[in-house]
Amino acid sequence: MxxxxxxxxxxxxxxxAIAAAAGVSVPTVSRVVNGRSDVAPETRAKVEDLxxxxxxxxxxxxxxxxxxxxxxxxxxxxxxxxxxxxxxVEEVAHAAGFGTVVSAIxxxxxxxxxxxxxxxxxxxxGVILVTSVLEPVLHEELxxxxxPIVVVDPAGSAALDAPTIGATNWAGGMAATEHLLGxxxxxxxxxxxxxxxxxxxxxxxxxxxxxxxAGVAVDDELVMQGDFYHEGGFTACGxxxxxxxxxxxxxxxxxxxxxxxxxxxxxxGLRVPEDVSVVGFDDLPEVRWCAPPLTTxxxxxxxxxxxxxxxxxxxxxxxxxxxxxxxxxxxxxxxxSTAARG
Amino acid sequence: MxxxxxxxxxxxxxxxAIAAAAGVSVPTVSRVVNGRSDVAPETRAKVEDLxxxxxxxxxxxxxxxxxxxxxxxxxxxxxxxxxxxxxxVEEVAHAAGFGTVVSAIxxxxxxxxxxxxxxxxxxxxGVILVTSVLEPVLHEELxxxxxPIVVVDPAGSAALDAPTIGATNWAGGMAATEHLLGxxxxxxxxxxxxxxxxxxxxxxxxxxxxxxxAGVAVDDELVMQGDFYHEGGFTACGxxxxxxxxxxxxxxxxxxxxxxxxxxxxxxGLRVPEDVSVVGFDDLPEVRWCAPPLTTxxxxxxxxxxxxxxxxxxxxxxxxxxxxxxxxxxxxxxxxSTAARG
DNA sequence: CTGAAAGCGCTTACAG
DNA sequence: CTGAAAGCGCTTACAG
Numbered sequence: 001m002x003x004x005x006x007x008x009x010x011x012x013x014x015x016x017a018i019a020a021a022a023g024v025s026v027p028t029v030s031r032v033v034n035g036r037s038d039v040a041p042e043t044r045a046k047v048e049d050l051x052x053x054x055x056x057x058x059x060x061x062x063x064x065x066x067x068x069x070x071x072x073x074x075x076x077x078x079x080x081x082x083x084x085x086x087x088x089v090e091e092v093a094h095a096a097g098f099g100t101v102v103s104a105i106x107x108x109x110x111x112x113x114x115x116x117x118x119x120x121x122x123x124x125x126g127v128i129l130v131t132s133v134l135e136p137v138l139h140e141e142l143x144x145x146x147x148p149i150v151v152v153d154p155a156g157s158a159a160l161d162a163p164t165i166g167a168t169n170w171a172g173g174m175a176a177t178e179h180l181l182g183x184x185x186x187x188x189x190x191x192x193x194x195x196x197x198x199x200x201x202x203x204x205x206x207x208x209x210x211x212x213x214a215g216v217a218v219d220d221e222l223v224m225q226g227d228f229y230h231e232g233g234f235t236a237c238g239x240x241x242x243x244x245x246x247x248x249x250x251x252x253x254x255x256x257x258x259x260x261x262x263x264x265x266x267x268x269g270l271r272v273p274e275d276v277s278v279v280g281f282d283d284l285p286e287v288r289w290c291a292p293p294l295t296t297x298x299x300x301x302x303x304x305x306x307x308x309x310x311x312x313x314x315x316x317x318x319x320x321x322x323x324x325x326x327x328x329x330x331x332x333x334x335x336x337s338t339a340a341r342g
Numbered sequence: 343m344x345x346x347x348x349x350x351x352x353x354x355x356x357x358x359a360i361a362a363a364a365g366v367s368v369p370t371v372s373r374v375v376n377g378r379s380d381v382a383p384e385t386r387a388k389v390e391d392l393x394x395x396x397x398x399x400x401x402x403x404x405x406x407x408x409x410x411x412x413x414x415x416x417x418x419x420x421x422x423x424x425x426x427x428x429x430x431v432e433e434v435a436h437a438a439g440f441g442t443v444v445s446a447i448x449x450x451x452x453x454x455x456x457x458x459x460x461x462x463x464x465x466x467x468g469v470i471l472v473t474s475v476l477e478p479v480l481h482e483e484l485x486x487x488x489x490p491i492v493v494v495d496p497a498g499s500a501a502l503d504a505p506t507i508g509a510t511n512w513a514g515g516m517a518a519t520e521h522l523l524g525x526x527x528x529x530x531x532x533x534x535x536x537x538x539x540x541x542x543x544x545x546x547x548x549x550x551x552x553x554x555x556a557g558v559a560v561d562d563e564l565v566m567q568g569d570f571y572h573e574g575g576f577t578a579c580g581x582x583x584x585x586x587x588x589x590x591x592x593x594x595x596x597x598x599x600x601x602x603x604x605x606x607x608x609x610x611g612l613r614v615p616e617d618v619s620v621v622g623f624d625d626l627p628e629v630r631w632c633a634p635p636l637t638t639x640x641x642x643x644x645x646x647x648x649x650x651x652x653x654x655x656x657x658x659x660x661x662x663x664x665x666x667x668x669x670x671x672x673x674x675x676x677x678x679s680t681a682a683r684g
Numbered sequence: 685c686t687g688a689a690a691g692c693g694c695t696t697a698c699a700g
Numbered sequence: 701c702t703g704a705a706a707g708c709g710c711t712t713a714c715a716g
Contacts, residue, residue, distance in 0.1 A: 059693060068463060068464065069411075079425075086428070090419060090445060099413075100444050104433070104436070230628075263635075286601065291633040318397070369710095375710095376711090380685060385685080
């Protein structure tokens, strides 16, 4: 990149250099670069030629038309989940004239540090952290940057004292479980997400609350650890079905795990929902088209993204934030993967 | 945003203002802002306080640590397809210290124009256009910006004379069709993508070539128009099965359409692959977990993203580009949605 | 550890 | 339509 701003001769490509080459003044080149109309056609043509030849690029940004950037940071970009959030954020940001810089830090400190450096260099106007697990050191550094922050689906307790946006995970966990109970299921397996995440806890607690409210004792052996991915759902479901008294229904706390669970059941020759009912969590667009179409708890991911973008933008404008913690409603979507207990 | 840079009193928040408030010199504030170590702790603390109170933000970028941004532009951000490309681009860009600005222009001229303006303001260092259908006017404007461009999965003929990166769509279409022919299928339905896209044409031509090479006459009524989405696959499959002589196998030229097709078959009480075989195209991560796991043509989307990023980065550094047109190999992945003709 | 000085790339009135 | 001048926000040696 640094090479790029040098011409073949080795001189830096600035408007000063171009002006010298064209035999015009610096302000004139500036006018051409900015597409102003008050330049003679021949002058403009000559300068534009030189600009192209030397590969001129603006080297500073000017107050007024500053970069206008929002940073959207994920741990990983490996699920259809992410694209929904990106979509929401991008829509709002784009409309406001902001670019959306998407990053993945893979939970690696080095990667996070590199991102932080880049963030600083690009003078981002706002940061949206998605279920982020930044190290405390970086929190401090981030705060020093004085940039508005919003956390979507916070991983743990509010370490950053930034506004957070989430979904009603507890209520969603409860609704899914009540649906299964209503169908007559009494032994309901639960496949949990990573325990360090707040949303995992909330979904599990919702499940527990519903089971207990129905007067059923919570059997801890029915709660299996998962990781939100297919693989984890597949494995956990296998273990559930190996139980002495296997469940008749499974609530996987992510759609991907639900799909993994269905595959595990299929491999055992069990039918969904005739033999075992399955509920997911997220309502990714594709689960409508799986076989059978998945009953799941809808999380308004696009809306969460939009709200997050609006919230950072508001902060960037110095406006007041309504609430430090917003939870958008989840909604049970009943499709064909659940049925009355046989 | 413009308001943001003014303090309560109405004065602009520059390091000059902060220096005055703190009773130190401008260079000292500059040092604090840049996290340099050679500042007395008390001075640093005082300046940092003021910085925070006034909400200071850097107003210019400085040559050397320029923004370092790559723009990645989609028509729409509505498929799991997109996240794969993003993942590849982000990985390479991040490693090189570049931010990845993701945009969707929805094929709307206004949206594209807005994006172009933003691109200019943020002084992006490179642009990756994904199956872009930019208007010719914008091509001209984009060229004037003098920014390196790469087109991934080009929509049509090379209007921009930028390097393009794609997959071997024709070979993929051929491989999928040969697989079905090898299983004894003779009436193979084809569900096409949007006709204006080059990749749609290539896949269809590959299908045609394989059918003809097998000595079977291509029956045009077996070729249905789709749109790459579930819905289109669902509808097209319905029409195929309504034919007087329906196909025994279906090659949908995207995974989403294949999933839609499977759902259509399921609703008609037809089993996959026992009654009808189905092949997709893309190999999205989730199709491994559908029922049945989908036989499909793998497109190396992440690699395509990586290669695109490396290519713009190379151009940005003024290096030579190997080839103006790169095609990464597709690969047939046989899973459980295809079987010998019953 | 700090500041006065010089300099950067760019833009804005202002005068012609 | 153009340029000389002044100015912007910031940074870099350099001297102490």
